[in-house]
Amino acid sequence: MNLVFKWKWLPDLAQGLALTLELTGLSMALGAVLGLALALLRVYAKGPLLPLYGLASAYVHFFRGTPLLVQLMGLYYGLPALGIRLSPFLASLLALTLNTAAYQAEYFRGAIQSVKSGQMLAARAIGLTRLQALRYVILPQALRLVIPPWSNELVYMIKGSAIVYLVGMLDLMGRARTIGTKEFRMFEVLVVTALFYLALILLFTVALRWVENRTRIPGLGVPGRS
Amino acid sequence: MLLRVEDLHKRYGREEVLRGISFSLEKGETKVIIGPSGTGKSTLLRCINRLTEPDRGRIFLEDVEITSPKADINKIRAQIGFVFQDFNLFTHLTALDNVRLGLMRVKGLPKKQATERALRELARVGLADKAKAYPAELSGGQQQRVSIARALAMDPKLILFDEPTSALDPELIGEVLSVMVDLAKSGMTMLVVTHEMGFARSVADEIIFMEKGVIVEQGPPEQLFKHPKHPRTAEFLRRITELYGGEG
Numbered sequence: 171m172n173l174v175f176k177w178k179w180l181p182d183l184a185q186g187l188a189l190t191l192e193l194t195g196l197s198m199a200l201g202a203v204l205g206l207a208l209a210l211l212r213v214y215a216k217g218p219l220l221p222l223y224g225l226a227s228a229y230v231h232f233f234r235g236t237p238l239l240v241q242l243m244g245l246y247y248g249l250p251a252l253g254i255r256l257s258p259f260l261a262s263l264l265a266l267t268l269n270t271a272a273y274q275a276e277y278f279r280g281a282i283q284s285v286k287s288g289q290m291l292a293a294r295a296i297g298l299t300r301l302q303a304l305r306y307v308i309l310p311q312a313l314r315l316v317i318p319p320w321s322n323e324l325v326y327m328i329k330g331s332a333i334v335y336l337v338g339m340l341d342l343m344g345r346a347r348t349i350g351t352k353e354f355r356m357f358e359v360l361v362v363t364a365l366f367y368l369a370l371i372l373l374f375t376v377a378l379r380w381v382e383n384r385t386r387i388p389g390l391g392v393p394g395r396s
Numbered sequence: 397m398l399l400r401v402e403d404l405h406k407r408y409g410r411e412e413v414l415r416g417i418s419f420s421l422e423k424g425e426t427k428v429i430i431g432p433s434g435t436g437k438s439t440l441l442r443c444i445n446r447l448t449e450p451d452r453g454r455i456f457l458e459d460v461e462i463t464s465p466k467a468d469i470n471k472i473r474a475q476i477g478f479v480f481q482d483f484n485l486f487t488h489l490t491a492l493d494n495v496r497l498g499l500m501r502v503k504g505l506p507k508k509q510a511t512e513r514a515l516r517e518l519a520r521v522g523l524a525d526k527a528k529a530y531p532a533e534l535s536g537g538q539q540q541r542v543s544i545a546r547a548l549a550m551d552p553k554l555i556l557f558d559e560p561t562s563a564l565d566p567e568l569i570g571e572v573l574s575v576m577v578d579l580a581k582s583g584m585t586m587l588v589v590t591h592e593m594g595f596a597r598s599v600a601d602e603i604i605f606m607e608k609g610v611i612v613e614q615g616p617p618e619q620l621f622k623h624p625k626h627p628r629t630a631e632f633l634r635r636i637t638e639l640y641g642g643e644g
Contacts, residue, residue: 389532
């Protein structure tokens, strides 16, 4: 087998990488905000807010229970039937965000619920309101606990975002397809592309590991390697 | 009168945990609640600052009705210290920050004043040198002392202690009790649920014996220990002194 590699592929792929980063970064950040809100509703909504608990749960089950690909296609090809036309970028960003929010909601919920119940009691006992207790006692602990599953989600999303090439986005995968087709070197281009993904993921894994260690507090969370 | 509890009732499902509890506490008094486990002692304490909502009955802190639906419960809780059996220090905060949190976020003290006050309270429980330690780095006895400092910092009118030494190794009980003895002597108003009969006997102005959700008997320690009026009191005291020892 005669393998060929050309340096000129790299700038194109790097542009694709930038778009992959943009889509993943934005959807992870927006997904974190939405996911945290969903998690808080799933944990704390009761009384008059109970319907919101139901809505949040339905949301989470729907977006975790259907394929990301179907969600993207639905937004891009399905919505125009309702008169809503989204650009490929917007459809992609929306699909990724809505999907990761559902997963992140579950990670946040798990983290919030693993904060011991006595913490809320003690916070209320000194006169903090429920919101203050969340802000100063529960969330600082939950956010530390959520780092490992959240890094996992980030890794998944970096790779999962590759499906946006199917609606014509020139992300890393989209660029790879274009170059590969043009040059009749699909296999080689895909190998290089895979290395790009791998490098990106290793970088983020190390970075989040660093954050986890920097914010570590004795007695909270899983002990690191010693 | 600092605290007045009137005909308090609380039910969990079919079980009535509190069946009409009434008593009161004068300023500076220490009262100790004793009784078999599962008789509603902890529930009673938690009803007093409404960490648990009572079903019926009224509670007054001085002339403010705690149980009134219109009561500002956060403001009231800030005036009632609560010391938990398992400490419940905020895991992610140092000893100093544990004590400082309420000062800054509830009382609105600026950081500098809050820090000074918190350090003073830590010194009072003998832990000035542990200000920067996280709860996990402290022994159980030290954690409980920090939690007492956290309660003290708020300048409470009353401190509720819910079996403060029950989760401690025996050799650590003494350091917590001695802090509590000092507090009682300094004039703090305290309501203490405990099995430490030595503490009850030497510090309490009055002992309340509770069983099955009612107060069976109450009176000064000497009277209860030497001449209990009720046979159930006598039997409980005999059993508990065998277990924990009565002198001390």
